[in-house]
Amino acid sequence: MRWSQKGSTVLNNLRMLIQLTNEWKLILLVIRKSPLTTAGLVIVSGFVILGIVGPYATLHDPIMISVTGALKRLHPPCLEHPFGTDEYGRDLFSRVLYGARVSLVAALSVMVIAVPIGVLLGLCSGYYGGIVDEVIMRITDIFLSFPGLVLAIALSASLGAGLTSAIIALAVVWWPGYVRVIRAQVLVVKEMLFVEAARAIGVKTSKILFRHILPNSITPLLVLITFDFGSVILANSALSFIGLGAQPPIPEWGRLIADGRRWFPDKWWYSFFPGLAILITVLGFNLLGDGIRDMMDPRYRRSIEMKG
Amino acid sequence: MGDIKRYIVRRTLSFLPTILGVLVLTFVISHIIPADPVRVWAGGYKARPEIIEEIRRRYHLDKPLYEQLILYLNDVFSGNWGVSPMSKRPVLVDIAEYFPATLELSIVSGLLLTIIGIPMGLIAALKKDSFIDHAIRVVALIGTSAPAFWLAIVLQWIFYYYLGLLPATSRGTPPSIRYTGMYVLDSILTGDVELFIENLKHILLPSVTLAFTGLGIIARVVRNTALDVVSSEFIDFAKARGLQGLQLYRHILKNSLIPVITVLALEIGYILSGAIVIETVFSWPGIGLYAVNAINSLDYPAIMGVTLLIGLIFIFINFITDIAYAVIDPRVRL
Amino acid sequence: MKKILEVKDLRVHFYTYNGTVKAVDGVSFEVYEGEVLCIVGETGCGKSVTARAITKMIRSPGKIVGGRVLFNGIDILELDEDQLSSIRGKTITYVYQDPSAALDPLYTAGYHVAETVTAHSVGMRIREALRRAVEIFHEILIPDPENRVKSYPHELSGGMKQRVVIATAVANYPKLIIADEPTTALDVTIQAQILDLLKELKGRYGSSVVMITHNLGVVAEMCDRVIVMYAGKIVEKAHTERLFENPLHPYTKGLLNAVPNPYRKTMRLESIPGVVPDMINVPEGCRFRPRCPFATNACLIEPELIEAEKDHYVSCWLTSKVGQQ
Numbered sequence: 027m028r029w030s031q032k033g034s035t036v037l038n039n040l041r042m043l044i045q046l047t048n049e050w051k052l053i054l055l056v057i058r059k060s061p062l063t064t065a066g067l068v069i070v071s072g073f074v075i076l077g078i079v080g081p082y083a084t085l086h087d088p089i090m091i092s093v094t095g096a097l098k099r100l101h102p103p104c105l106e107h108p109f110g111t112d113e114y115g116r117d118l119f120s121r122v123l124y125g126a127r128v129s130l131v132a133a134l135s136v137m138v139i140a141v142p143i144g145v146l147l148g149l150c151s152g153y154y155g156g157i158v159d160e161v162i163m164r165i166t167d168i169f170l171s172f173p174g175l176v177l178a179i180a181l182s183a184s185l186g187a188g189l190t191s192a193i194i195a196l197a198v199v200w201w202p203g204y205v206r207v208i209r210a211q212v213l214v215v216k217e218m219l220f221v222e223a224a225r226a227i228g229v230k231t232s233k234i235l236f237r238h239i240l241p242n243s244i245t246p247l248l249v250l251i252t253f254d255f256g257s258v259i260l261a262n263s264a265l266s267f268i269g270l271g272a273q274p275p276i277p278e279w280g281r282l283i284a285d286g287r288r289w290f291p292d293k294w295w296y297s298f299f300p301g302l303a304i305l306i307t308v309l310g311f312n313l314l315g316d317g318i319r320d321m322m323d324p325r326y327r328r329s330i331e332m333k334g
Numbered sequence: 335m336g337d338i339k340r341y342i343v344r345r346t347l348s349f350l351p352t353i354l355g356v357l358v359l360t361f362v363i364s365h366i367i368p369a370d371p372v373r374v375w376a377g378g379y380k381a382r383p384e385i386i387e388e389i390r391r392r393y394h395l396d397k398p399l400y401e402q403l404i405l406y407l408n409d410v411f412s413g414n415w416g417v418s419p420m421s422k423r424p425v426l427v428d429i430a431e432y433f434p435a436t437l438e439l440s441i442v443s444g445l446l447l448t449i450i451g452i453p454m455g456l457i458a459a460l461k462k463d464s465f466i467d468h469a470i471r472v473v474a475l476i477g478t479s480a481p482a483f484w485l486a487i488v489l490q491w492i493f494y495y496y497l498g499l500l501p502a503t504s505r506g507t508p509p510s511i512r513y514t515g516m517y518v519l520d521s522i523l524t525g526d527v528e529l530f531i532e533n534l535k536h537i538l539l540p541s542v543t544l545a546f547t548g549l550g551i552i553a554r555v556v557r558n559t560a561l562d563v564v565s566s567e568f569i570d571f572a573k574a575r576g577l578q579g580l581q582l583y584r585h586i587l588k589n590s591l592i593p594v595i596t597v598l599a600l601e602i603g604y605i606l607s608g609a610i611v612i613e614t615v616f617s618w619p620g621i622g623l624y625a626v627n628a629i630n631s632l633d634y635p636a637i638m639g640v641t642l643l644i645g646l647i648f649i650f651i652n653f654i655t656d657i658a659y660a661v662i663d664p665r666v667r668l
Numbered sequence: 669m670k671k672i673l674e675v676k677d678l679r680v681h682f683y684t685y686n687g688t689v690k691a692v693d694g695v696s697f698e699v700y701e702g703e704v705l706c707i708v709g710e711t712g713c714g715k716s717v718t719a720r721a722i723t724k725m726i727r728s729p730g731k732i733v734g735g736r737v738l739f740n741g742i743d744i745l746e747l748d749e750d751q752l753s754s755i756r757g758k759t760i761t762y763v764y765q766d767p768s769a770a771l772d773p774l775y776t777a778g779y780h781v782a783e784t785v786t787a788h789s790v791g792m793r794i795r796e797a798l799r800r801a802v803e804i805f806h807e808i809l810i811p812d813p814e815n816r817v818k819s820y821p822h823e824l825s826g827g828m829k830q831r832v833v834i835a836t837a838v839a840n841y842p843k844l845i846i847a848d849e850p851t852t853a854l855d856v857t858i859q860a861q862i863l864d865l866l867k868e869l870k871g872r873y874g875s876s877v878v879m880i881t882h883n884l885g886v887v888a889e890m891c892d893r894v895i896v897m898y899a900g901k902i903v904e905k906a907h908t909e910r911l912f913e914n915p916l917h918p919y920t921k922g923l924l925n926a927v928p929n930p931y932r933k934t935m936r937l938e939s940i941p942g943v944v945p946d947m948i949n950v951p952e953g954c955r956f957r958p959r960c961p962f963a964t965n966a967c968l969i970e971p972e973l974i975e976a977e978k979d980h981y982v983s984c985w986l987t988s989k990v991g992q993q
Contacts, residue, residue: 168355171652172645173603176610180641183629184363260481264611267483268626283484287615290487291495301484309479316475565727567769574725574764575784575836576757578749588774663774664820 063317069310076123077130086117088124089275100293110295112285118296121277122303128278129307132193132271133258137251139197144204145247149235151205152212163209166202174199175261182270189278192271196258207250211243218242245322249315256311263304279304337667341660349653356645361406364638365399410642416635420628425639429621433643434515435505436613436620439544440605442518442537446545447552447601452594454549455556462561470557474550482608486543486615493539503617506536540616544608548601555597556590563589591662599655606644672843672876673699673722678735680717680726687948691717691730693900696973699844704870704877706891706908708884708923710944714900715880719846722878723756739844758788761837763847763866767829771821777832778802778817784836804835807872808865827858831865838869845870848880863889884927888912896920899945899955902973906980916982918960954984962986 081088086107091114101111109118151162169177178195185191215221216239224234263280265271272278274285279300286296397405409415415425458470494502509520509529518537521530563569563586572585613622621640628636659666680692692714699705707715721732724745737744744755756762764770771780781804782797789797798817805813808831821829830850837845847866851859867890870877879890887894887908894911896904896919904917915921922940942959945951951958953968960967966985973983 164351164355167352168359171352171356171649172641173607173648175607176641176644179607179610179625179629180360180363180637183637184366184634256479260479263481264483267481268611268614269630280481280483283481283487287487291491294491297484297487301481301488304484305476305480308481309475312475312479567764567766568772570725570727571762571764571770571833572772573753574723574756574762575780576753576755576787577783578753578787581783581787585772585775589772665773665822 060317060320062313063320066310066313066315066317069306070314073126073307073310074130076126078127080123080126084117084120084123086120088116088120088277091116100289100296102293103295109299110293112282112296113289118282118299121282122279122300125277125279125282125300125303126307128189128272128276129259129262129304132189132196132262133255135193136196136200136258136262137255139193140200141204141247141251143197144201145208145240147201148205148208149212149239152209153216153231153235153239159209162205166205169199169202170206172199174257175264178261178265179268179270182265187270187273189272189276192262192265195265196261199261200254200258203250203254204247207246208243211246212239215239215242249319249322252311252315252318256308256315259304259311260308337664338657338660341667342657345653345656345660349649353646353649356649357407357410357642358403360638360642360645361403363641364634365402415639415642418628418633418636418639420631420633420636425635428624428636429639429643432619432621432624435618436606436609436622438516438518439537439540439609439613439618439620440602441516442541443544443548443605443609444598444602446541447548447605448598450545451549451552452556454553456560458553458557459560459564462557467557470553471550474553477546477548477550480547482543482547483611483615485546486540486612489539489543490615500539501536502539504536505618506533509533540612540618543612544605547608548604552594552597552601555593559590559593560586588662592659595655595658595662599651602651603648606647610640669700669703671698672701672739673878674736674738675718675722676736676738678718678721678737679733680714680721681731681733683729683731684948689947690900690950691947692721695735695897695900695902697895697902697905699876699878702870702874702876703892704867704879704890706879706881706887706894707897708881708887708894709897710882712944712947713897715882715897716848718897719762719848719878719880722846723760723762724752725756725762754788757784757836758840759842760844760846761840761842763830763833763837763845763850765849766853767826767833768821768853770833771829773821775820776817777819777821777824777829777835778805780832781805781817781835781839784839788840800839801835804839805831808835808838808869810835825858826854827861830854830858830862834862834865834869838873838875841873842875844876844878846878846880849882850879851886852881852883859886866890884923896923899947899950901955902981902983903956904980904982905973910977910980914977914980916976916980916987917956917984918962918986919956922959 076083098107098111098115099113101107101115103110107117107119109122112118112121147162147166151159178192178199181195181198182192185194221234221238224238229238262271263278263283265280266278267280267284269284272281274281282300283297286293286298286300289296413426415429417423418425418428421428454470458467461467490502493500505517507529508517509524509526511520511524513520513523517533518530521533566589569582569585572582577585609618609620610622610625612618613620614626617623621643625637625640627633628640656666675698676696678692678695679690682689682691695714695718697705707718709715717726717730720726722737722744724732724747726732732745735745739755739760744752747755771777775783778798778801779794781801782794785797785800786792786794801817802813805816810816810828810831816824816828821832824832830853834850837847845866850866851862854862863886866877866879869875877890879886881887891908894904894906894908895902896911896917898919904911904915904920911920912924915924919940922938925938926940927937940959941961945955945958953970954960954963957963957967964985969985971983971985973981974987976982976987
């Protein structure tokens with residue numbers, strides 16, 4: 027009896043392993059078939075790597091104003107300074123590179139705060155229903171009654187300019203989206219037979235929620251997180267563009283664009299390259315998100331599998 | 335039609351708590367201010383204590399929170415949105431002055447978005463998987479990924495600095511008579527063609543910037559909706575009943591409306607928040623410029639006034655959208 | 669009896685990523701005036717595709733690659749979209765399988781009927797047509813027709829919705845009604861009512877009916893003649909009684925053994941072993957060969973559809989050998 031149980035566990039693990047390798051094969055296949063998704067993946071990986079090692083990899087100091095640098099104020103792009111220099115002679119390439127870290131930290135922090143809150147509330151709302159659901163959804167509705175950026179601006183302004191207050195403001199704006207998505211997913215999964223079965227044999231509610239329902243909601247969650255990473259970077263740069271968010275001398279991309287406007291239009295590179303960095307990074311997340319969504323869409327899967 | 339009336343009443347009632355919630359939220363936000371704004375308004379560190387006290391009293395900052403909330407609600411409903419310490423005028427008066435510019439900009443952007451985005455989506459659906467479909471997808475993705483304020487600067491550089499075709503800043507010249515406060519519309523109403531063209535030129539760059547960022551989403555939604563509806567069973571059955579031309583399109587269009595209306599309503603939100611950020615770039619004297627100036631001078635009543643206004647507009651749009659759903663789709667009316 | 673429709677060597681292919689699916693591969697049959705012709709077969713045998721191909725209702729990636737559909741002496745497959753529209757819904761009409769999907773949720777039941785009427789009568793107003801819709805609702809026994817025309821699909825039960833679909837099909841006094849599994853999506857209790865209704869309407873309007881089904885009970889109940897399809901081909905064609913009394917093709921026999929047969933006493937029900945073939949790599953020769961208990965080497969060559977007895981056609985080497993002996 028015990029032996030056969032063990033055998034079946036091994037078999038099960040084996041089956042899961044095969045399933046997993048199939049999954050990976052499919053992902054690789056999608057990457058091969060969709061160059062846009064691949065481009066997204068490359069951009070996102072590049073961004074993450076630069077965010078981690080960027081500040082150590084720069085030739086010039088991105089923050090300190092050096093004496094020699096002052097001789098090279100607002101220098102147009104050249105070999106030594108591919109993005110030109112700013113009004114203090116600082117290398118803009120190094121500053122943009124450093125900005126990747128600021129954006130990465132900001133977006134990651136917002137997600138780390140917003141996603142668990144949203145997921146937890148969404149799980150509760152969908153699973154318990156009734157008054158719990160009503161209260162949570164009402165509150166969510168109120169937060170969704172503002173265009174996200176407007177609420178973030180108001181909050182961030184009230185909390186005082188700074189990266190931390192921007193992160194808090196963005197997290198406050200971004201959690202309701204996760205409540206909606208997870209709740210919708212829970213409502214579907216809840217009715218599935220295996221959840222009913224788990225409930226019938228007396229599995230604890232918390233276990234049902236986290237072991238059975240959450241894993242089944244991972245797909246839309248993953249898609250949303252990927253897209254939101256891009257949106258948060260965009261919103262964060264908008265905050266710092268209007269003077270909220272990270273303060274000088276920290277080189278935040280939106281801030282760099284705002285600073286560059288003073289020298290517009292002659293010193294075009296000052297505003298241009300930080301903006302290009304935002305565009306490419308956010309584009310990367312959007313392409314990747316699109317790719318993941320397509321990958322999870324059964325209709326698309328089928329067509330890929332047929333082709334393959 | 336009786337159904338619809340009942341639905342509107344029910345929906346109105348269910349929106350009231352949301353409006354209240356939004357008011358409470360703005361109240362909470364304006365009370366988490368850690369910096370001491372009173373001191374700033376009173377003139378910084380050198381301000382005399384009596385003046386600080388006086389300001390504290392005038393804004394009820396000495397009362398307990400719940401009393402402040404009730405006073406706040408009372409003020410909001412009676413049209414007293416506070417006095418801006420910077421302009422020394424009631425916030426609502428300021429907003430009334432700045433809002434037409436933003437409204438005008440939003441309307442023109444919304445129109446551009448609709449008349450370009452919907453055909454773009456239809457073309458993409460018609461030529462599914464062709465080069466055009468992919469090109470539209472890429473343009474759409476760039477639009478949603480580019481920061482609007484940067485796009486604004488790039489467009490200024492191209493059309494003003496490099497090509498010299500369009501003005502980069504300001505709204506142009508106000509027409510002789512003010513009907514709506516919207517220059518383009520007012521210059522039509524006064525029949526001044528030259529002024530109309532001038533003002534149109536001024537609004538072109540900011541509105542194109544705002545429209546471009548939302549174009550992608552509209553086009554994608556229209557494309558996917560059109561494809562879904564056209565391949566649905568009831569369209570197939572309509573063809574099997576010999577419907578063609580207008581009779582057939584009627585079914586396709588009506589069924590495509592709901593997702594398109596949903597995304598349009600969402601876009602209005604994006605346009606409004608986009609306007610806040612890009613108005614500064616174009617020196618466009620709307621509530622966005624007003625708000626950004628307020629942020630830089632810690633003018634909290636002004637910031638909260640703008641936030642509240644946009645929140646209320648957004649709620650109103652959602653309300654209209656809900657009613658539109660009910661008019662289009664009988665299943666919603668239940 | 670007069671032939672009203674003649675399908676000759678119809679071929680419909682679907683071009684998928686995997687390869688070409690020959691969903692309908694050389695199907696020929698005819699429909700006589702006033703009769704009910706059934707096409708039976710398992711899911712994916714090409715029966716629905718055949719039905720839709722009759723008025724060229726085939727969508728990409730499907731394509732009609734050959735054959736003719738003669739109706740009143742003209743080949744429907746040669747007509748342009750305009751001419752097709754004037755036939756669809758007027759002289760040849762359809763009843764779809766799932767009424768919940770076939771009706772546009774945003775329009776009333778009456779509107780569906782009314783627009784079908786106005787589409788085929790020049791100058792008729794929708795208001796007039798709505799009066800006609802009330803009449804038809806009355807005829808097909810929808811209770812309270814004056815109010816029901818104003819109902820939206822979601823306000824009606826499945827059976828009622830199917831009645832509305834049928835109302836659109838009979839609204840223009842059709843010559844031929846093509847009913848594609850009209851009862852499959854309905855409750856068992858409603859199925860009989862819908863079948864009775866179709867039978868009665870057929871008599872009243874003098875239309876012929878082509879009924880697509882996988883249900884042999886429906887065949888026994890409704891049909892004058894039966895066509896059995898397997899993997900895109902006709903394997904047997906006969907009058908209903910003959911088919912139930914004396915099925916010749918092993919597949920037909922298998923089908924009949926799988927359900928209680930009203931014409932013969934069977935001891936136990938049996939299932940047909942194996943599955944419907946992969947339509948891209950169709951078995952060589954007779955397509956039923958891999959599942960056939962009587963398969964021989966002869967079956968590696970495709971058998972023709974031959975007349976084994978009067979008005980009873982079958983495509984099987986077994987029968988032809990029997991015929992030769």
